[in-house]
Amino acid sequence: MRDDPLPSWNDCAAKRAMLAFVARVTDTASPDFIPAPERIAVFDNDGTLWPENPVPFQAAFGFDELRRRAAAEPALAESTMVQAALTGDLAPLLADGYAGLREVIAHSHADITTDAFRQSVEAWLAAARHPRFGRRYDDLTYQPMQEVLRMLEGSGFKNFIVSGGGADFMRVWVERVYGIPHERVVGSTGQTSFELRDGVPILTKSLEGLFVNDKHAKPAGIHQFIGRRPVMCYGNSDGDHAMLQYTTIGNPRPSFGLIVHHTDGAREYAYDAVTASTGRLVAALAEAPERGWHVVDMKQDWNTVFSPER
Numbered sequence: 666m667r668d669d670p671l672p673s674w675n676d677c678a679a680k681r682a683m684l685a686f687v688a689r690v691t692d693t694a695s696p697d698f699i700p701a702p703e704r705i706a707v708f709d710n711d712g713t714l715w716p717e718n719p720v721p722f723q724a725a726f727g728f729d730e731l732r733r734r735a736a737a738e739p740a741l742a743e744s745t746m747v748q749a750a751l752t753g754d755l756a757p758l759l760a761d762g763y764a765g766l767r768e769v770i771a772h773s774h775a776d777i778t779t780d781a782f783r784q785s786v787e788a789w790l791a792a793a794r795h796p797r798f799g800r801r802y803d804d805l806t807y808q809p810m811q812e813v814l815r816m817l818e819g820s821g822f823k824n825f826i827v828s829g830g831g832a833d834f835m836r837v838w839v840e841r842v843y844g845i846p847h848e849r850v851v852g853s854t855g856q857t858s859f860e861l862r863d864g865v866p867i868l869t870k871s872l873e874g875l876f877v878n879d880k881h882a883k884p885a886g887i888h889q890f891i892g893r894r895p896v897m898c899y900g901n902s903d904g905d906h907a908m909l910q911y912t913t914i915g916n917p918r919p920s921f922g923l924i925v926h927h928t929d930g931a932r933e934y935a936y937d938a939v940t941a942s943t944g945r946l947v948a949a950l951a952e953a954p955e956r957g958w959h960v961v962d963m964k965q966d967w968n969t970v971f972s973p974e975r
Contacts, residue, residue: 670816673809673969679923679959680966683813686921690896691820697919699896701821706897707851707887707908708814710828710835712944713901713925714843715806718934719941720755722802723834724766726789728753730773741772755942771872779833779857779868786837800974803842808972810899810925814843817897825849825891829879829904829943833870851890853878879904884911894918901925906949913956922958924949929964932971 674680690699711717720728728750734741741747746765749757758765774782790803798805814824824845826835832852839845855872878886884907887895898905898912901924913920926946927936937946953960963970 671809671812673812673967675966675968677966679961682959683921683923686919687816687820690919699918703893703896703918704822705825705891705893705895706817706822707825707827707895707899707912709900709905709908710826710830712927713899714810716933717942717944718936721830721943723830724770724942725793725802726786726834727770727773729789729793730785731769734772744768747772759942767872774831775855775870775872777870779870782833782870783837786834790838803838804972804974806842806972808969809967811843811972813899814845818844822897823849825851827851827878827883827887827908829853829877851878851886881907883908887911897921899923899925900949901927902944902946903948904943906952909949909956909958913958922956924953924958924960926950926960926962928962929970933963
């Protein structure tokens with residue numbers, strides 16, 4: 666008997682459907698066979714591959730950077746949004762389309778070279794610990810989803826991350842953590858400028874021309890940066906709704922959609938319509954039965970949540 670490629674999944678409808686789909690589309694004798702170049706699987710990151718509550722991990726990085734700088738740069742605290750971030754008051758940051766959150770994130774993500782930004786993210790990942798779980802943030806990936814990534818890669822699929830998170834933030838660690846190379850990351854981006862500084866090539870980040878890769882922007886980002894329509898899509902919120910639709914509605918190839926539903930308040934967090942920060946799930950959940958999207962009940966369908974501590 667073949668070993669179970671998804672041992673952290675209980676025997677559930679979503680697991681059975683996923684295994685059947687992969688077997689069908691990789692069988693050259695099947696009428697649903699999909700050639701390897703077209704086996705594109707897209708994954709949201711926050712809330713799908715690792716947690717996004719109580720705040721997305723990139724926001725936690727930005728808040729920690731603000732705290733680090735605030736003592737030496739008191740002018741930072743003159744901003745009401747910075748004050749909110751320093752005190753943990755998320756409400757004003759999430760209002761008006763996350764305008765306040767973008768303002769505070771700019772302090773750690775803009776007017777900085779790409780090398781300096783990478784170093785600051787690496788230093789934060791090495792030192793920071795999640796306030797509830799006490800582990801490194803990059804240790805807190807979902808073991809069941811890690812197994813999905815490995816299964817698909819072993820079946821000739823190319824896995825891409827298509828996330829509202831910053832592409833530069835994710836590219837620091839994504840290959841080490843998920844085995845997904847940098848070039849398969851589609852995320853939010855701002856303009857980057859080039860210069861020779863003392864004869865050395867330098868790239869500097871800014872938030873000008875900001876592309877926020879969320880909701881309806883995700884299919885556009887897939888078209889622009891991947892250039893192929895996905896046949897498998899994994900998400901967890903209404904931010905992934907359009908990506909699920911683009912993958913599964915009218916696709917000339919067989920397709921598969923899956924939603925991770927956060928139902929486990931004991932081992933992780935329980936939320937859908939009401940969340941602590943991001944990840945609201947209403948419209949996509951309501952449409953799932955009509956579209957045949959598989960909804961994973963985290964509490965019932967996963968026998969393990971987090972990957973083993975390294």
